[in-house]
Every structure is written in C-alpha cells, then in structure tokens.
Amino acid sequence: MCGIAGVVNAAGVGRNDVWKMINSIRYRGLDEQGVEDLGGAVLGHARLAVVDPENGMQPMSSTDGKVWVVFNGEIFNFIELREQLKARGYRFKSRCDTEVLVHLWCEKGEQMLDDLVGMFAFFIWDQRTHTGLLARDRQGIKPCFYAPYQGGLAFASEMKAILALPRFERKVNESALGHVFTFNYCPPPETCFEGIRHLPPGSFMRYRAGEFSEPVRYWRWPLDGERVEASQADLENALDEAVRLQMRFDVDGGLFLSGGVDSSVIAQRLLPQWNRPRLDAIGLRIGESGFSEYAYAERVAADLHINLSALDVRPADIVDIANAVVRHAEQPHGDFSFFLFYLLSRRAHQMGKIVVFTGDGPDEVMLGFRHNEQFFSEMTRANFPMRSYFDLISYSTGKDHQRIMSPSFLPHTEGALDRFMEIIEPFGDLEPMEQVAAYELTSLMPGNNGVKGDRMGACWSIEARAPFLDHRVSELFARLPITAKFHQGVGKHFLKQAALRYYDRDFVFRPKTMPTLPIGAWIKGPLYPWARDILALPDGGRFERTELQRMLDEHRSGLHNHTKPLRTLLMTKLWLQEFFPENA
Secondary structure, rough: EEEEEEOOOOOOOOHHHHHHHHHHHHOOOEEEEEEEEEEOOOOOOOOOOOOOOOOOOOOOOOOOOOOEEEEEEEEEHHHHHHHHHOOOOOOOOOOOOOOHHHHHHHHHHHHHHHHOEEEEEEEEEEOOOOOOEEEEEOOOOOOEEEEOOOOOOEEEHHHHHHHHOEEEOOOEEEHHHHHHHHHOOOOOOOEOOOOOEEEOOOOEEEEEEEOOOOOEEEEOOOOOOOOOOHHHHHHHHHHHHHHHHHHOOOOOEEEOOOHHHHHHHHHHHHHHHOOOOOEEEEEEEHHHOOOOOOHHHHHHHHHOOOOOEEEEEHHHHHHHHHHHHHHHHHHOEEEOOHHHHHHHHHHHOOOOOOEEOOOOOOHHHHOOOOOHHHOOOOOOOOOHHHHHHHHHHHHOHHHHHHHHOOOOOHHHHHOOOHHHHHHHHHHOOOOHHHHHHHHHHHHHHHHHHHHHHHHHHHHHHOOOOOOHHHOOOOHEEEEEHHHHHHHHHHHHHHHHHOOOOOOOOOHOOOOOOOOOOOOHHHHOOOOOHHHHHHOOOOOOOEEOOOHHHHHHHHHOOOOOOOHHHHHHHHHHHHHHHHHOOOOO
C-alpha cells in the first residue's frame, strides 16, 4: 500500500506542486516520501514499507539511472521475475518488488504487463526516450486516476492529490453525481469531479512524442468463449499458489474473518502457510439480526485455533467517523459497508497489523450477491430483460427524483438506463445471467465494491490482500459454466461445493448475510437527529430540503421504507460539504 502522484509534460509544474499532491495522500505511505523532477515528468511517492523496508525508497531508478518508476501495490511473483532478469544480466540494488518493474520495462516494454501477478498502479518514465507508461492491474484492485493539467497530464492514487494541484479547477461533474442516485455509486471511468477519470482496470496509457494515448486494454474478463469445468483440486491448487505468493511480506499481518463462506475458505487455505507465531483475525459483531455472522466466525476460529477478536459496531460509531469515511471514499457511495471496512482497518492498525487477508472476490464473478439470488429465483435462466435487472439495482426511482431534486438538478439524474446499457453493450452476445456478472465485474467492482478495501484501508496504512483476486483464480471462476456459478437458486455454487470439504451443509448453504449496517433501522431511532441534520445541510440548490425531511419522517414512521434513497442522500450531502463547502 503506497501512494503515487505525478505530472507529465505540463507547463510550469515543479517539485513543490507534486509535494502538495503527495502530502495530501501521505497517510497511504507514512514510512518514506519522495519527489523527483526528471525534466518531462515530476514524480512523487509515499511509501508503506511492506517488503525490504530498508531499500525501497521511491521514485526508484534502474541501476544506470535511466528508467524511473513510482509504484503502488505488490508484484507477488517478483522473486521469480527477478531471477529471470538476473539470468539476462540485470543487476539489482534491492530485494523489493519495485525494482523488478524498471528492469522488466527495459527487457519487454509494454509486454511486461503480461508477466505481472499482483495488484498495482505505476508510472514508468524512460529518460532515454522521454517515453512513459501508466498502468493498472487487471481487476483494478489498486486505484489510478488521471486528469488533463497545464497542457499535460496529472495522475495519482487518489483524486484528492489531483485536487491539491494549485491550478486545478475543482468542479462537480453534475451528470456523474446524478447517476449516483440510481447506481448508489458513480460508474467508472467517470468520477464526480469534472475532468478526473479512472484509468480502467486492465489498461495502460502510453506516453510518446509529448502525448498520452487513450487507455489501451491489455486484459479482459474471460466471460465469453468456451466454458471450462474445474475441480475442487483445481481451485485449491490455484488458491494455494495465490496464498504462497501473497505471504511475501516483512511486516505483521492478520485476517478479516467475517464468518461468511469466502473468508472462511481463505482461513482454511491460509493457515497451513502462515509463517508467523499465530494468526490473528478480526470479526464484526452487530447486534441486529441479519447483519452479523460473528457466531460463524467464532466457529471457524475455534476449529482452526485462530485468535479472533470481536469488533462491536454501534450507531454512535457512524456519527464519529462519517466525515472521515466520506473524505477517504472521495465520492458519494451510499453503501454503508464502507463504514465497516473503515472500522476494521482502524482496529487492525491499533493491533499493529499492516497486511490483512480478506475473502473479497467471488461474489461479482459468480453471482453471489443476495439480490441476485432473489432476482434469479423469480426468472428463468435465459429469459429476462436486462431492464428488469436495472430496475432491481436502481436505488431510487424517477418518481423519487422528481420529488426530491430541484428543477436545475433533476435533468442530471436522467440517462442512467442508457449508461447501464452502455456498460453491458460489449457483452450483448452473452446470456443475461452472464451480462449481469459482466456489469458487476466491470462497473460495480471497480466503482464501488473494490474501492472499500483500498481506500478505507489506506487511511490507516493497511494493505488488504485477497487471494481470490489473484487473476488466475478469478479467471478460473469466470470460465466456469453458468450452472457452476449459479445453480438451483444459489450463487457461488462451485465455491460452496468446494467449501463442503471444510464445513457442514448448514454452514455453507445458509442464507447469505451482506456485510453492511442496519442503517434503515438506525435512522429511525438513535441516528434520526444525525440524519435530520445532514439532510438540512446546504447543497448548492440541488435538492428540495423540505421534501428530504418529509421523506425521512415517512421512513421513521414506517409509512414507507426509504432506506435506499436516504442512504445515497446522506452520503451525497456529506460529500458536498466535505469537497465543496464554499458552494454547498
């Protein structure tokens, strides 16, 4: 976990400007910070030392000082790559994974990306040719944003670093903000800040002759083509290899153990390779029924002799951390599990952990979310319109928008259906269930679900590692027949069948509990004053505040369940207050 920032080919940009960028995301890497002015590129880095703490200072150059890199993430197969490069005559001055990138660039250029197993965002600058490469890992585990700036391009791990540039104009992207009220997040590559975009997962941008290319895809989810059956042994072998590589770190580590099937399977495959004195785990404990699986986490921990500690979550926690969650999320996300990831990461930090393993990854690729199980149980496998799925995932309706939006903002909430159809258009030849998976993998994961682990961990200098997100494991899942992913009303069926080796059927096939908060109940009771005050905040004239209060009171009285639109409204109001206080 680190932070990168830089400006390329921009007039009047110097070290002080990039230092402003790095200082704004310094928490991503408190161990070391550095900035280098290389002529055509000014590069900055904030380092969290996970491998080779003594020798990994960045920006880092090749041995001859001709190629430079700033890098966030981990190249898990760096030892194997380093040995291959040594055999070809390259000399190394460290044992960290960063140095592999500069030599691999010299050896292979853009084709280097095919060799990398890991999670990463990096920029390579070649002083010999004044060329460069901005790249992001296949699934977008590590973030990368970019924006035009002073005739060139600025990039960073977080948007607030770009916003810190002295001449960058901060403006709301109104249409992107409008889409948040349908999707509950902003679908990438757009962001809610005008001019700032995501570098898409599995993409790079080349810099040549003073210009950056548009993003170029080097990897895509293998959702089409021949379906491939896999065995339990295939999965265990792939997971064990992922864990073996991800165990390469020189700091203290642990596990987030929810009690769900995914993290429980990771616990089973992680423990035999754990090379520390004990495996410490943290589990969430929420009092309300249907929101906590802590009893199952206790069962797993007892069976495996894992040292599990409970993290109790209460309504007062939400009030205490709401502003910090919004600040680090950087965009309005009405998904309150961001709060849970923040609290988990804070506890891990308090325990002295740096690396934490998670069970993230299987839900999107194998239709594992509860809403999918509910939806598909009412549909035939290949005979439902994608418009029906869009209606299911929409967090508020056109009628809601007309009620609560001002006449000036209302038009910006339109077009969400067109945006959804644009996202799934490349997958139009797939059957509908695979199109749903495609949407959740290419938009929901990089736009919302994958953001939590990085951003909520980064603010506490926590690096999450997810063996299921090793791209070879993910590709195994993606290539499965649809009946292995979703069978007889059960998502993630293949993984759950594999989990029966470790756990009984009642444990594996119990109804799924989503990792979120009972926010709908809490804003009726202990959080009602908090919600009321937030909805009353200035918002630049975008909402009808009287109607917002009426909506909250209808919800409180039980007349209507407005949980979904209220979640989005609360986080949007806080976001506007955090990033646009002068206009709110």
